[in-house]
Amino acid sequence: MSKQKHPILYNFLGSLLAGLILAAILYFVPGVSPWLVRVLRIVWGFVAWRVPVPLGLLFLLVIPIVAIGVILAMVALKPGSLPEFYAYKEDRLFNAVWRWEYGSSGIWDLASFCESCDLRLVYSDARVGFGRNVTKLICERCNRQVYETEGDYEYLKAKVEREIDRRIRTNEYKKSLKRTYD
Ligand SMILES: [Zn+2]
DSSP states (O other): OHHHHHHHHHHHHHHHHHHHHHHHHHHHOTTTTTHHHOOOOOOHHTTTTSSHHHHHHHHHHHHHHHHHHHHHHHHOGGGSSOOOGGGGEHHHHHEEEEEEEEEETTEEEEEETTTTTBBOOOOEEEETTEEEEEEEETTTTEEEEEEEEEOOOHHHHHHHHHHHHHHHHTTTTTHHHHHOOO
């Protein structure tokens, strides 16, 4: 019995001494560099690993370090840094379904689709008079004209972008988002 007891007692006394030395260093040298404190704490925990209390203290030191690491990783990987409206990439405008992406310069890859069959629409912008253009959106599958407006196709795209921009600014897009995912 006594053979088993003595190593535990020595370990305990050893860790107690290490703890006192560490406490003394921390007490008398307040400007001691933080890394030295860290190293001493780890060494202290390592030396005294056989005794339950210092091992528990080592865990108490390790847990906050791991927790801080996990929190930093979660903050870095958090997807919530994107604006909320980035989910808004589809809406019904001017008798067609419009879809787009967001880039560094705003909306891009804007395209229109048929409301009934979802085929990508084709357009024709014909000159109909002196400096006058008319753009038509056509579904080749349904064989119907979906929309017609004054101006060329670039004008129509700019008109759609302005409407998307308006819906984002007025928060009206949230209703469209709800409709899309319901
Ligand atoms: Zn169609």
